[in-house]
Amino acid sequence: MNPQYSSKLSQFLFLLLAISILISCGSPQEKSPTTSGNLEATENSQDNLSSWEDGPKNKIMDWVKSTTTEGSTEFIPEKDRIAVFDNDGTLWSEQPYYFQLAFAIDEVKRLAPEHPEWKNDSSLDALIKGDMAGFMAGGEKALLTAIAMTHAGMTAEEFDSRVKNWIKTATHPKTGKHYNEMIFQPMLELLQYLRANGFKTFIVSGGGIDFMRAWTEEAYGIPPYQVVGSQFGLSYVDTTASPELIKIPELFFNDDKAGKPVGIYRNIGKRPVFAGGNSDGDYQMLQYTSTGDGARFGLIVHHTDSVREVAYDRESHIGQLNKGLDDAAKYNWLIVDMAKDWKVIYPYELK
Numbered sequence: 017m018n019p020q021y022s023s024k025l026s027q028f029l030f031l032l033l034a035i036s037i038l039i040s041c042g043s044p045q046e047k048s049p050t051t052s053g054n055l056e057a058t059e060n061s062q063d064n065l066s067s068w069e070d071g072p073k074n075k076i077m078d079w080v081k082s083t084t085t086e087g088s089t090e091f092i093p094e095k096d097r098i099a100v101f102d103n104d105g106t107l108w109s110e111q112p113y114y115f116q117l118a119f120a121i122d123e124v125k126r127l128a129p130e131h132p133e134w135k136n137d138s139s140l141d142a143l144i145k146g147d148m149a150g151f152m153a154g155g156e157k158a159l160l161t162a163i164a165m166t167h168a169g170m171t172a173e174e175f176d177s178r179v180k181n182w183i184k185t186a187t188h189p190k191t192g193k194h195y196n197e198m199i200f201q202p203m204l205e206l207l208q209y210l211r212a213n214g215f216k217t218f219i220v221s222g223g224g225i226d227f228m229r230a231w232t233e234e235a236y237g238i239p240p241y242q243v244v245g246s247q248f249g250l251s252y253v254d255t256t257a258s259p260e261l262i263k264i265p266e267l268f269f270n271d272d273k274a275g276k277p278v279g280i281y282r283n284i285g286k287r288p289v290f291a292g293g294n295s296d297g298d299y300q301m302l303q304y305t306s307t308g309d310g311a312r313f314g315l316i317v318h319h320t321d322s323v324r325e326v327a328y329d330r331e332s333h334i335g336q337l338n339k340g341l342d343d344a345a346k347y348n349w350l351i352v353d354m355a356k357d358w359k360v361i362y363p364y365e366l367k
Contacts, residue, residue, distance in 0.1 A: 064209045067202040072357045075350055076206065076313075083289070083311045084213050090311035092289055094214040099290035100280060100301060101203070103221035103228060103245075105335040106294045106317050107236060108199040109188075111326040113334065115195050116227050119182050123166035137161070167248060168265040172226065175263055179230035193362070196235050201363045202352075203292070203317070207236055215290065220244045220280055222272035222297055226263070244283045246271045276301035294319065295335040302340070306347040314349035316340050321355040 065073045083092040104110040124134075124143050134140040139154025143162060151162075167175070183196050191198065207217050219228060219238055225245030232238045249266035252259060271279040277300055280288065291298075291305035294317040302314045319328050319335065329337040344351050354361070 064212075065202070065205050067205055067359045069357045069359065072350060072352055076209075076315075079311070079313050080210070080213050092311060096286065096289060097210075097213075097215040098218065098284060098286050098288040099210050099215045099292075100218045100220045100244075100284075100288040100305070101207070101291070102293040102295070102298045102301070103219050103223055103232075105319065106200075106292055106298070107203050107207075107219070108195070109325060110335055111328065112190070114223065116223050118186065118188075118195070119179065119227065120162055120166045122182060122186055123178065124162050127165060131165075163265055167224070168263045170263055172250065172261040172263060175226055176230045179227055183231045196231060197364065198362060199235055200317075200358075201360050201365065202358045204236065204363065206292075207238070210290065211237070216242065218242045218244060218280075218284060218288075220271065220276050220301060222246055222270070222275075224248060225271070244271060244276075244279045246275075272297050274300045277304040280304070289313065291315070292317065293340070295337050296339045297335075299339050299343075302349060303347065306349065314344075314347055315352060316344060316349050317352050318354060320353050321358075321361065323355075324361045325354060327355075 065076065068076075079090075082088050082090040083097075085091060101107055104114055108115070121143065124140065128134055128140075128144045134144065139151050139157075140161060142148075142150030142153070154161075166178075170178075184194065187194055188198060210217055217236075217238055219232060219236070219242065221228060221244070223245050225243060225247050228245050229240035229243050232243055233240065247268040249264035249268050251262045251264050253262050269275065269279070273296075276298065280301065287308045288301075288305045289308070289311065290313045291302045292315040293299075293302055298316075302316070306312045306314045316337070318337065318341075319326060321327060328335060329341065340349070341351070343349075352358070
């Protein structure tokens with residue numbers, strides 16, 4: 017493995033795991049019913065943004081009307097109506113740790129019966145037993161091993177299949193919901209509303225691009241080719257049967273913070289006119305969007321609801337929000353107060 021990429025991968029992934037151990041797990045939640053809802057619930061809504069309170073709802077709708085009405089001084093041609101959204105903490109929950117990390121942990125436990133030799137590795141054995149402190153004691157080497165077992169050494173198709181199975185069956189440790197039931201109903205409505213008005217919606221996230229592409233179309237209506245994320249290595253192997261792409265454990269591109277505008281330029285090719293995020297990891301994406309010519313809209317999801325979700329911002333190790341709050345007025349960003357501005361959080365709550 018390239019030592020430079022190995023170092024970056026170690027730092028990036030070890031930070032994620034360390035974060036998950038240090039933070040609290042948030043407030044208990046009621047368990048959801050077995051129905052998943054998501055896009056179906058959005059399409060059945062009686063109002064375009066029915067889960068939003070009038071204040072932020074009207075600001076969004078007024079902006080969309082002014083930018084899609086021909087003859088308006090703020091009119092944006094349909095070819096330029098690009099809207100980008102962070103995923104973790106913006107379109108679905110992210111506490112007590114990023115859901116992709118939960119996938120890696122679950123995969124190690126799932127595969128353990130097929131690998132009795134893992135018991136000889138003290139760190140992996142600790143992870144299998146649920147001893148996170150013991151696993152952490154193995155440091156970067158232990159984390160790299162766990163990631164290699166779950167994110168590399170397989171074909172791209174096999175990884176996609178594993179993620180799809182996990183997203184349908186795994187449950188969150190605190191809410192008891194499937195992870196794809198923890199998407200935000202108001203944001204589903206916003207995505208649909210923008211698309212109905214000629215906008216193309218993209219995900220631009222620090223999460224792994226292959227992990228997200230496996231399920232975002234079903235959950236959000238965003239196809240794989242409109243997902244921009246962190247990228248790990250791939251190797252093209254021309255076998256006797258058919259060529260395959262094999263995943264390798266090298267961090268190729270980190271799509272976070274200043275990397276997000278880079279990812280947008282490389283993958284989309286146009287500066288967005290609408291951007292939504294929730295943390296300082298999205299600051300540069302929001303800034304890049306808001307400082308372009310013409311009408312622009314920036315939105316920050318502020319996690320203020322300790323009852324229905326988790327309240328966190330400036331002091332959180334996950335989704336920390338400082339600069340975004342401080343500079344929102346400067347860039348005219350809309351701060352969405354989850355506790356006050358959203359009538360519901362998750363799709364199943366719709367009546």
